[in-house]
Amino acid sequence: MKLNIAVLAGDGIGPEVTAQSIKVLKAIALEFDHSFSFKYAPVGAIAIDETGNPLPEATLEQCKNSDAILFGAIGDPKYDNDPSAKVRPEQGLLALRKSLGLYANIRPVKAYDTLLSKSPLKKDIIKGTDISIYRELTGGIYFGKKETSADGDTASDLCEYSRIEIERVAHLAFKAAQSRRKKLTLIDKANVLETSRLWRKVVKEVATNYKDIELDFLFVDNAAMQMILNPKQFDVILTENMFGDIISDEASVIGGSIGLLASASVGDKYAMFEPIHGSYPQATNKGIANPIASILSAAMLLDHFDLNDEADLIRTAVDKSLALHITTPDLNTKYDNITTSKVGDFIADFISNPK
Amino acid sequence: MKLNIAVLAGDGIGPEVTAQSIKVLKAIALEFDHSFSFKYAPVGAIAIDETGNPLPEATLEQCKNSDAILFGAIGDPKYDNDPSAKVRPEQGLLALRKSLGLYANIRPVKAYDTLLSKSPLKKDIIKGTDISIYRELTGGIYFGKKETSADGDTASDLCEYSRIEIERVAHLAFKAAQSRRKKLTLIDKANVLETSRLWRKVVKEVATNYKDIELDFLFVDNAAMQMILNPKQFDVILTENMFGDIISDEASVIGGSIGLLASASVGDKYAMFEPIHGSYPQATNKGIANPIASILSAAMLLDHFDLNDEADLIRTAVDKSLALHITTPDLNTKYDNITTSKVGDFIADFISNPK
Ligand SMILES: [Mg+2]
Ligand SMILES: [Mg+2]
Numbered sequence: 001m002k003l004n005i006a007v008l009a010g011d012g013i014g015p016e017v018t019a020q021s022i023k024v025l026k027a028i029a030l031e032f033d034h035s036f037s038f039k040y041a042p043v044g045a046i047a048i049d050e051t052g053n054p055l056p057e058a059t060l061e062q063c064k065n066s067d068a069i070l071f072g073a074i075g076d077p078k079y080d081n082d083p084s085a086k087v088r089p090e091q092g093l094l095a096l097r098k099s100l101g102l103y104a105n106i107r108p109v110k111a112y113d114t115l116l117s118k119s120p121l122k123k124d125i126i127k128g129t130d131i132s133i134y135r136e137l138t139g140g141i142y143f144g145k146k147e148t149s150a151d152g153d154t155a156s157d158l159c160e161y162s163r164i165e166i167e168r169v170a171h172l173a174f175k176a177a178q179s180r181r182k183k184l185t186l187i188d189k190a191n192v193l194e195t196s197r198l199w200r201k202v203v204k205e206v207a208t209n210y211k212d213i214e215l216d217f218l219f220v221d222n223a224a225m226q227m228i229l230n231p232k233q234f235d236v237i238l239t240e241n242m243f244g245d246i247i248s249d250e251a252s253v254i255g256g257s258i259g260l261l262a263s264a265s266v267g268d269k270y271a272m273f274e275p276i277h278g279s280y281p282q283a284t285n286k287g288i289a290n291p292i293a294s295i296l297s298a299a300m301l302l303d304h305f306d307l308n309d310e311a312d313l314i315r316t317a318v319d320k321s322l323a324l325h326i327t328t329p330d331l332n333t334k335y336d337n338i339t340t341s342k343v344g345d346f347i348a349d350f351i352s353n354p355k
Numbered sequence: 356m357k358l359n360i361a362v363l364a365g366d367g368i369g370p371e372v373t374a375q376s377i378k379v380l381k382a383i384a385l386e387f388d389h390s391f392s393f394k395y396a397p398v399g400a401i402a403i404d405e406t407g408n409p410l411p412e413a414t415l416e417q418c419k420n421s422d423a424i425l426f427g428a429i430g431d432p433k434y435d436n437d438p439s440a441k442v443r444p445e446q447g448l449l450a451l452r453k454s455l456g457l458y459a460n461i462r463p464v465k466a467y468d469t470l471l472s473k474s475p476l477k478k479d480i481i482k483g484t485d486i487s488i489y490r491e492l493t494g495g496i497y498f499g500k501k502e503t504s505a506d507g508d509t510a511s512d513l514c515e516y517s518r519i520e521i522e523r524v525a526h527l528a529f530k531a532a533q534s535r536r537k538k539l540t541l542i543d544k545a546n547v548l549e550t551s552r553l554w555r556k557v558v559k560e561v562a563t564n565y566k567d568i569e570l571d572f573l574f575v576d577n578a579a580m581q582m583i584l585n586p587k588q589f590d591v592i593l594t595e596n597m598f599g600d601i602i603s604d605e606a607s608v609i610g611g612s613i614g615l616l617a618s619a620s621v622g623d624k625y626a627m628f629e630p631i632h633g634s635y636p637q638a639t640n641k642g643i644a645n646p647i648a649s650i651l652s653a654a655m656l657l658d659h660f661d662l663n664d665e666a667d668l669i670r671t672a673v674d675k676s677l678a679l680h681i682t683t684p685d686l687n688t689k690y691d692n693i694t695t696s697k698v699g700d701f702i703a704d705f706i707s708n709p710k
Pocket of ligand 2: 221222600601604
């Protein structure tokens with residue numbers, strides 16, 4: 001397969017972790033006889049420095065002319081700590097999601113056997129956890145009409161959803177469930193909210209196309225409890241924008257390390273893949289940044305094009321690196337000299353020579 | 356002090372756990388020379404059976420003529436499992452909160468040393484956790500305008516807040532912080548929501564009256580993570596209705612038992628105290644219902660009238676019962692014959708004869 005990949009490495013540790021993903025994708029291309037091309041474009045603080053714009057027009061064009069986008073991280077203290085800054089790196093990410101119509105955010109949450117002791121939760125609670133969260137990303141209260149009264153004493157936010165916004169992300173989630181454990185949980189607050197009742201109605205209708213999937217429902221407050229009490233009960237979670245923000249961040253701490261968490265943001269035409277961690281400026285160029293979240297994002301990119309064997313091989317290589325303690329210091333209890341680049345080398349080598 | 360207390364014991368295990376609270380309050384009255392009177396009134400399924408209304412007019416009147424309300428639990432399978440039921444027990448609770456203007460919900464969350472092993476979280480994460488959550492209870496998106504388009508394909512919910520709604524619950528929370536560890540965390544989503552920005556503005560203004568209190572802010576998605584990663588960091592939490600629903604339910608699992616969690620719902624004129632657990636119909640009249648949540652709700656009732664020594668004595672007695680394994684089977688690893696009533700007896704006896 002030929003894939004043109006736009007690489008938006010961004011700020012802080014973004015470039016060094018993304019470099020490992022590219023190393024790994026090149027190994028995959030060689031091993032499976034694909035042709036991947038990588039075109040680099042600036043985004044975030046580095047783009048502000050160069051052009052004054054966190055998402056330059058040329059970068060957006062590059063993305064639109066690519067099959068997929070590999071994103072690093074953005075954010076720089078010189079902007080974040082300046083309340084008077086008019087342009088902020090993060091605006092680049094929001095503008096990108098919006099311009100490309102990326103309406104579904106996908107976040108896998110997995111408890112790795114070798115890392116169970118790093119979790120704040122007990123081992124027996126989390127062992128075996130393997131969740132895929134589908135969050136609607138461009139609707140709901142975050143994007144609804146916002147108003148403040150003239151006297152500044154009243155404010156409002158409108159949460160709105162339409163059938164089509166629910167259907168498109170629901171189809172993605174049901175399809176994902178079909179290749180997993182065939183269970184989908186809709187998280188809503190249908191006992192109180194009108195939008196949640198619409199979600200429940202539309203999702204039930206969509207479900208009639210996926211008769212092999214078991215569908216259940218959970219109120220968001222109960223879901224926030226269940227995620228701690230028994231995360232193993234979940235397979236695919238589907239939910240609206242704000243509930244997805246809260247529940248996916250809550251779930252992100254289960255595995256014990258944010259350095260392992262990948263994500264995808266998908267629309268009808270474009271798709272972007274990125275680690276959920278930030279630009280972590282303090283760690284920049286020290287060789288200590290954990291590249292696994294970025295590498296697993298590259299695996300999600302391959303899954304997106306149905307290159308599932310290739311994606312699985314990356315995940316096997318990652319499991320191997322964790323089992324052999326070939327990890328950066330944040331996860332390593334055995335060696336203290338494994339750099340970002342060495343982790344990338346190990347995983348790429350494993351792909352070329354699976355043992 | 357003279358207190359007229361309306362007792363709305365409700366359904367399921369409500370009456371048996373509330374009976375223990377009354378036993379305990381009578382012991383307190385005797386020991387501290389107070390005069391507490393108890394007037395019983397029906398609410399919930401039992402009220403529907405008697406009158407057709409989950410909150411009969413006479414019950415509401417009784418509440419309005421009392422200094423405080425001790426509430427048990429409501430809900431009965433014969434209504435909950437009947438989708439065609441027009442009147443539901445839970446409507447009684449909502450109607451009560453609304454009729455009495457109970458705008459602040461207060462939920463303490465505490466990790467008891469003797470029960471640390473029951474938590475899904477690791478001991479070192481939760482040991483020492485002691486949080487008081489102040490949730491706005493009558494505003495926000497749960498009560499805002501709800502609309503569905505004529506074709507049923509679009510729906511909306513409006514989240515609205517006014518300055519006064521924020522101020523009154525904020526004052527309660529700041530005052531609580533003054534008698535605790537002097538820290539208040541506002542949970543919002545001010546980077547996205549207009550209502551959250553109003554909350555932040557008004558809470559900052561209210562804070563100028565409480566210069567001894569350290570005020571900080573946390574976005575709700577981050578708060579959902581922090582509650583698991585490091586719950587000890589929180590003292591008083593203040594938040595809007597829906598965020599409070601999600602975060603307080605998430606926090607409720609930290610202690611390892613829902614059978615210990617009390618709550619208060621407070622307004623300018625009235626105040627109601629209740630365990631957060633439900634009516635647990637399967638356990639009714641078996642002597643296995645844990646009365647501690649109800650007894651700790653009675654302690655919150657005393658705190659409400661500044662009877663803090665009295666409230667503290669109840670809490671000391673509860674700690675003692677936990678330490679000596681005088682608890683119902685849900686918590687007991689040592690004895691299997693301690694009934695609901697025996698727990699109440701032990702705590703009341705301890706109050707009469709503190710050892
Ligand atoms: Mg978030
Ligand atoms: Mg709730």
